[in-house]
Amino acid sequence: MVRAHARMNGVQASEATGKHMTRVLAVANQKGGVAKTTTVASLGAAMAEQGRRVLLVDLDPQGSLTFSLGHDPDKLAVSIHEVLLGDVEPDTALLETPEGMTLLPANIDLAGAEAMLLMRAGREYALKRALAKIGDRFDVVIVDCPPSLGVLTLNGLTAADDVIVPLQCETLAHRGVGQFLRTVDDVQQITNADLVLLGALPTLYDSRTTHSRDVILDVVDRYQLPVLAPPIPRTVRFAEASASGASVLAGRKNKGAMAYRELAAALLKHWKSGKALPTFTPEV
Ligand code: ADP
Ligand code: MG
Numbered sequence: 001m002v003r004a005h006a007r008m009n010g011v012q013a014s015e016a017t018g019k020h021m022t023r024v025l026a027v028a029n030q031k032g033g034v035a036k037t038t039t040v041a042s043l044g045a046a047m048a049e050q051g052r053r054v055l056l057v058d059l060d061p062q063g064s065l066t067f068s069l070g071h072d073p074d075k076l077a078v079s080i081h082e083v084l085l086g087d088v089e090p091d092t093a094l095l096e097t098p099e100g101m102t103l104l105p106a107n108i109d110l111a112g113a114e115a116m117l118l119m120r121a122g123r124e125y126a127l128k129r130a131l132a133k134i135g136d137r138f139d140v141v142i143v144d145c146p147p148s149l150g151v152l153t154l155n156g157l158t159a160a161d162d163v164i165v166p167l168q169c170e171t172l173a174h175r176g177v178g179q180f181l182r183t184v185d186d187v188q189q190i191t192n193a194d195l196v197l198l199g200a201l202p203t204l205y206d207s208r209t210t211h212s213r214d215v216i217l218d219v220v221d222r223y224q225l226p227v228l229a230p231p232i233p234r235t236v237r238f239a240e241a242s243a244s245g246a247s248v249l250a251g252r253k254n255k256g257a258m259a260y261r262e263l264a265a266a267l268l269k270h271w272k273s274g275k276a277l278p279t280f281t282p283e284v
Contacts, residue, residue: 023271024131024141026160031176032147034168035203037064038238040144042257045249046264048100052139056097057127058106059156060146061114066105069097073107081109084126084155085116090134099249102138104130110152117151124151124191128159149183157184158191164228166203167219169212174219181223198277199226201263204234216280229266229280230259 025043027036037060044054058065058080063073073079082088083104095103117123127143135141145156157163165180167173181197188195200219206212216227235256249257269275 020136022131022135022138022141023162024135024143024160025267026143026145026156026163027166028143028145028153028156028163028180029165029167029176030147030149030153030180031168034166034173035232035238036147036166037068037144039164039166039201039203039232039260040065040142041068042249042260043264043267044101044140044142045099046257046261047140047268049249049261050264050268052268053137054101055094055104055134055138055141056101057104057131057141057143057156059110059127059143059152060106061108061110061152062146063105063107063110065144066103066107069099069101069103071095071097071103071105073105076105076107079109080104080106080130081113083130084110084113086126086129090130094134114151117155124154124158127155131159149179153183154187154191157187157195160192160195162196162198164198164201165225166201166232167215169202169205169215169231173215174222177219177223177225181225197225199228199279201228202231202280205231206234207231226277227280228263229278230262231280232256232259232263 027040029036040056044056048054056065056069066073066076078088078093080093083090083093090104093104095105097103117126131141143156143160145153163184165177167177184195184197202212202216212231219225220227233255235254237254237256249260266277270277
């Protein structure tokens, strides 16, 4: 109740004053391979298509987002590592992507930042501080969190207005969800009272079998977590896209790209007018 109310006030305030508001969305799940990076790249591309100024933040030392957007993580002059440690201005690390987005890139150096940040006061706020300097140039900032609940993910959640948790609709998707929800709760209590968990996003969804549906029903049942619509279908196009250095939305039309476009449009509407996000109810 309190959180939803705070959000409405935010929406009304920005409309009343006409003041620019940047939305920061974190995509997080401590499990790897659930399509966090794919979701960040695809939602970002869909929002850029809609004319939004989009900044994507790679918070994963593996640099998969950086790589998938056509930049070689091993050849970065500066990266988010130096930015989080406060050694360089965030500006100096920004790169453009072929699809008209801006990227704050990462590479393996970031694994070191994690250890260095741990020794500092205010370590959860490093990304928030960096975004305070550059955020207002963008309409939307989307943060790709690493597969852990460590200090980097805490930075992502602390800097964010909203968080989405992608759930791969396969084998034991619910495992770890409880721990994830506790982390979100901790962040809401301690570093970011305004953080809103928008819900789970079903990914790698296969509508032809009952398995994907059962996985989602199980998670809803256990955690009463909103499930966002539309589910993102499993399609071979995603693997092809990340190998080619272009986002999944580039080139051919496909079901996955269409699902991400639909979700992107719903998010933009939600941020603009407070309209509730569509949720997904699997047919039983
Ligand atoms: P994470 O960032 O959570 O580790 P990724 O976005 O890297 O997950 O996705 C893991 C793998 O799954 C990648 O090889 C990606 O290309 C593939 N993938 C993601 N979404 C889909 C999808 N809807 N259909 C098929 N493959 C997908
Ligand atoms: Mg990833």
